[in-house]
Each structure stands twice: as structure tokens, then as C-alpha cells.
Amino acid sequence: MKFTIPIGPQHPALKEPISLRMTVEGEVIQDADIRLGYNHRGLEKLAEERTWIQNIYLTERICGICSHSHATCYVQGVEKLMELNPPKRGLYIRTLVAELERIHSHLLWLGVAGHEAGFDSFFMYTWRDREVVMDLLEMISGNRVHYAINAIGGVRRDIDEMQRKKILDGLEILKTRTEYYFKIGANEPTFVGRLAGVGYLSKEKAVDLCAVGPMARASDLPQDVRKDDPYAVYDEVPFDVCTADTCDVLGRTVVRIKELFESYKICEFLMKNLPPGDIAVKAPTRAKPNEVVSRYEAPRGENTHYIKSNGTNKPERLKVRAPTLANYPATVEMLKNGFIADIPLIFAAIDPCICCAERTVNIVNARTGEEKILRFDELRALAEERFKKMPPKRNAVWPF
Amino acid sequence: MLNRLVRWSRIKSPWILHLNSGACNACDIEIVAALTPRFDVERFGVLLKATPRHADVIIATGPVTRQIKDRIIRIYDQTPDPKFVIAVGACAMSGCVYRGAYNIMGGIDQVIPVNVYVPGCPARPDAILDGVVKLLGKL
Numbered sequence: 001m002k003f004t005i006p007i008g009p010q011h012p013a014l015k016e017p018i019s020l021r022m023t024v025e026g027e028v029i030q031d032a033d034i035r036l037g038y039n040h041r042g043l044e045k046l047a048e049e050r051t052w053i054q055n056i057y058l059t060e061r062i063c064g065i066c067s068h069s070h071a072t073c074y075v076q077g078v079e080k081l082m083e084l085n086p087p088k089r090g091l092y093i094r095t096l097v098a099e100l101e102r103i104h105s106h107l108l109w110l111g112v113a114g115h116e117a118g119f120d121s122f123f124m125y126t127w128r129d130r131e132v133v134m135d136l137l138e139m140i141s142g143n144r145v146h147y148a149i150n151a152i153g154g155v156r157r158d159i160d161e162m163q164r165k166k167i168l169d170g171l172e173i174l175k176t177r178t179e180y181y182f183k184i185g186a187n188e189p190t191f192v193g194r195l196a197g198v199g200y201l202s203k204e205k206a207v208d209l210c211a212v213g214p215m216a217r218a219s220d221l222p223q224d225v226r227k228d229d230p231y232a233v234y235d236e237v238p239f240d241v242c243t244a245d246t247c248d249v250l251g252r253t254v255v256r257i258k259e260l261f262e263s264y265k266i267c268e269f270l271m272k273n274l275p276p277g278d279i280a281v282k283a284p285t286r287a288k289p290n291e292v293v294s295r296y297e298a299p300r301g302e303n304t305h306y307i308k309s310n311g312t313n314k315p316e317r318l319k320v321r322a323p324t325l326a327n328y329p330a331t332v333e334m335l336k337n338g339f340i341a342d343i344p345l346i347f348a349a350i351d352p353c354i355c356c357a358e359r360t361v362n363i364v365n366a367r368t369g370e371e372k373i374l375r376f377d378e379l380r381a382l383a384e385e386r387f388k389k390m391p392p393k394r395n396a397v398w399p400f
Numbered sequence: 401m402l403n404r405l406v407r408w409s410r411i412k413s414p415w416i417l418h419l420n421s422g423a424c425n426a427c428d429i430e431i432v433a434a435l436t437p438r439f440d441v442e443r444f445g446v447l448l449k450a451t452p453r454h455a456d457v458i459i460a461t462g463p464v465t466r467q468i469k470d471r472i473i474r475i476y477d478q479t480p481d482p483k484f485v486i487a488v489g490a491c492a493m494s495g496c497v498y499r500g501a502y503n504i505m506g507g508i509d510q511v512i513p514v515n516v517y518v519p520g521c522p523a524r525p526d527a528i529l530d531g532v533v534k535l536l537g538k539l
Binding site for chain 1: 419420421422423424425426427428429430432433436437438452462463465467468471475496497498500501502503504521522524
């Protein structure tokens with residue numbers, strides 16, 4: 001006997017409007033269907049009516065959590081179109097804000113994961129410590145969420161000596177706190193047991209379904225735009241790509257905590273090696289007819305902007321591919337053969353940012369395309385394979 | 401006597417529902433930040449509830465998209481009387497940068513009545529707190 005359970009658009013487990021339809025047999029999910037469009041605002045059309053500079057603030061408002069990612073991705077593309085070379089100091093500050101944003105986003109996610117796993121004190125702890133990095137961002141940019149630090153050709157605000165010291169102090173506090181979370185994760189068997197084995201996504205499937213960001217890295221796929229195709233100053237900064245091989249929600253948690261440490265390292269390096277000089281160059285108001293693709297490693301994965309210019313002061317086309325959208329096919333795959341009780345956890349594990357993903361109508365095609373790919377017998381085989389490979393949960397350990 | 405009791409309990413523990421009608425997540429994380437230890441709106445008895453049937457106050461963020469309009473009206477109807485709506489952020493007030501887009505209807509007051517407006521893009525947690533307290537003062 002099969003039932004279809006609609007979840008959302010307004011549902012306790014979801015923080016943003018999205019509708020999921022689960023076909024369940026007993027407690028086990030047989031099929032999942034994602035319905036989108038509740039958050040579609042028509043942003044790409046709006047971008048065509050605004051000037052290059054106005055669009056910085058528009059792209060920033062694609063998403064509130066990764067606002068700097070979208071703005072930077074857009075600005076990098078426009079700089080390529082206008083053939084500008086931003087000064088080193090500007091790029092350092094831009095990278096610093098990007099990494100601080102990654103820290104705030106990952107701490108936010110850790111809290112949400114704790115909340116979905118029923119570990120609410122963890123949620124409150126991480127969100128309290130997140131305020132430290134929010135204060136740093138507010139000090140640098142003047143805003144808590146939409147930083148508006150980017151300008152075409154550099155950044156808008158400089159960092160002085162006092163701010164530099166404060167950032168280093170803040171990072172020290174965050175580092176000790178994150179070490180504490182890492183220890184909690186390792187020593188809390190209920191937490192590890194809840195996360196281990198949930199939402200399995202094998203390495204092959206992660207490749208097939210084009211998973212990005214921490215989702216791919218947790219499936220042992222060392223894929224990071226910062227390393228593969230360095231932008232800004234990432235080619236000068238020493239850091240490692242963090243991966244895990246457990247392929248489940250536990251792996252995604254570990255990857256994110258490890259990335260926090262890498263981000264602290266990067267921020268410290270940037271602050272200690274901040275070059276002197278200007279922070280921005282003057283930008284023209286028009287760009288020559290051309291087209292460009294800009295890539296950026298957002299906290300959730302690879303973010304791509306395609307920009308086409310036609311010689312005027314407005315873009316002819318702006319196309320955004322946000323990481324959450326790229327992760328939907330993989331999410332459907334992870335939900336299949338899972339339990340109803342795991343839905344919030346699995347869904348939270350991709351760190352969904354629905355507002356990022358919903359701007360174009362094309363996304364529907366991606367979903368139906370994905371549905372065609374998987375046949376039921378394949379699914380069954382996958383399920384058998386999964387249960388053969390899966391370690392018993394009682395022995396689940398925190399993979400150091 | 402009973403009225404006074406009801407009024408007292410309403411002021412001392414308003415339960416809120418967070419309703420996202422197409423926001424960019426910025427106001428949403430600021431609302432959650434308002435619930436967490438630094439700002440802690442719970443000291444006013446405010447508790448976040450997941451279902452509209454338990455809620456007294458709807459905190460709405462974001463401009464209204466055409467697809468979600470009917471859902472918002474349904475959620476508003478499901479909330480028991482007396483109900484209050486707080487519109488958080490510039491989008492919920494007027495549509496902000498999205499105003500004029502083909503899929504945007506404008507502010508949340510195009511669809512449901514609003515009691516308190518909290519401006520900002522996004523509104524700071526302190527501002528949200530202030531909005532909640534002002535609403536409680538009006539009761």
C-alpha cells in the first residue's frame with residue numbers, strides 16, 4: 001500500500017517555502033518529488049533593467065545567508081567584462097569577508113543540524129557563538145547580513161589596525177569554541193548515532209548527479225572551486241580541501257566543522273599578510289559586448305553566474321546557478337529508501353537555500369530530467385547495496 | 401474577570417509563527433537570531449511555533465510571490481482569532497528591490513492585514529524585538 005504525503009510549503013520541518021511530495025510504503029520513502037516556485041521572484045529579469053552598479057545590490061539580495069557569494073560572483077564577472085584589475089588589498093578584504101561569511105553560514109548550519117537531530121542546546125550554543133562573527137562582519141562592513149562591501153573594481157571599505165586586531169581576537173574565541181563542538185560531536189553517542197548512515201550518497205552517485213560543495217566533499221570527492229579554479233587571492237593562501245568518506249549526514253557535519261578550521265586559518269593568513277595600497281580602482285559605467293562565466297565557492301557549493309553585456313550600462317542577460325539547485329537531484333536520491341523521520345535531517349544536510357535556487361523557470365526541467373534517470377529496479381539494487389555496505393549504527397564513530 | 405485573565409495570558413506568552421513568503425532568508429536568519437541567546441525574545445514569553453493553529457502572532461518576511469499567495473491566505477485563516485501580523489523587513493512592507501518584478505505582488509499587506517511593520521533590509525534582531533514588544537504593548 002502506497003501513500004503520498006505532501007510536506008510544505010509551510011511545514012514545521014522547513015524554514016522556507018518548498019513543497020515535497022513523498023510516496024511512502026509504511027515508514028520507508030519510495031519516491032520523492034520536489035515542487036518549486038514558491039520563492040520565485042523573477043530576479044534575473046529585474047537584473048536586465050538595472051545598471052551594473054545597481055545589480056550588485058540586487059544580486060546580494062538573491063540570498064541572505066550567502067549574500068557575499070552572489071555579489072562577489074557577479075562583481076568578478078563584471079570586472080572581467082570591463083577588463084579591470086582590482087588592487088591586491090581590495091581582493092584580500094573581499095576574500096576575508098567571504099571566509100567570515102563561510103564561518104557564519106557553517107555555524108548556522110551546525111545549529112540547524114543540531115536542532116533537526118533534536119539537540120537544541122547545541123543549536124543555542126552555535127548560534128550564540130555565531131554572534132561573534134556577525135559582530136566582526138558588522139564592524140568591517142557596517143551590516144549584519146547584506147554586507148554591501150563589494151564594488152566593481154574592489155571593495156568599498158578599508159580595514160584599519162584596530163579592526164585587524166579585533167578580527168584576530170574574534171577568531172581565537174571562535175577557534176576554541178569550534179574545538180569544543182568537535183569534541184561534543186565525538187563524545188556524544190546519541191548525536192553521532194542519529195547522524196550516521198542517514199542520507200547515504202555514494203561517490204559514484206555524487207558524480208552522476210553533480211552534487212556540489214560539502215555534499216560532494218562528504219562523499220569523498222575533493223571538489224572545491226577555490227582549489228580547482230582559484231579566484232581572488234586563493235592561489236596565494238594555503239588551505240586544504242576537507243573531505244569525508246562516510247557519505248552520510250555525519251560526513252557532511254564533519255566536513256563543515258573541518259572547513260571552519262580551514263576558514264579560521266585563511267582569515268588569519270589574510271590578516272597577517274594584508275598588503276598596503278588602494279582598495280579599489282575606478283570602474284567605467286559601460287562594458288563592451290562580451291559574455292563571461294564567473295565561478296565562486298559559496299558555503300553551500302559552487303555558484304555560477306553567466307553575464308552577457310551589449311555595450312550599454314545594463315547587462316543583457318544574467319543567469320545564476322546556485323548550489324542548492326545543483327544539489328536537488330542528489331537530495332531526491334538521498335531521500336529514497338530513507339525514513340519519514342529522517343526527512344528534515346536529510347533536507348537540512350544539503351543546507352538548502354531555497355531563495356538562492358528559485359529565480360528561473362528552467363529548474364522544473366532539471367527535476368523532470370532527473371526523474372527519468374532512475375528506474376525502480378536500479379533503486380532496489382542500490383538499496384541492497386547500501387544495506388550491505390552500511391556499518392552497524394551502534395559502532396558508529398566520529399571520523400577524525 | 402475572565403477577559404482580564406485572557407488578556408494577561410495573551411500578553412505574557414504570545415506564540416509566534418514564522419511565515420516566509422518568498423524572502424531572501426536574511427530576515428529569516430535575523431528572526432532566528434532574535435530567538436537565540438544573544439537577543440533572546442523568549443524572555444518576553446515569545447515561543448516559536450511550527451503550526452499556524454497554535455500561533456497568535458504571524459511574523460511574515462518577504463514579498464508575496466504569486467504562487468504562495470493562496471497559501472498565505474490559507475495559513476492566515478487557519479490561525480485562531482485574535483491574530484496579529486508583524487511584517488519584518490522592507491520586502492514585507494513594500495517589495496523592496498523586487499518591487500515591479502512579474503512574480504511579485506508587493507508587500508504582505510496586499511494579501512493579509514498587518515498590525516506592525518518593522519523596517520530594515522534586513523531588520524536587525526533588536527528591531528524585531530522592538531516590534532514584538534510594541535505589539536504586546538498595544539494589546
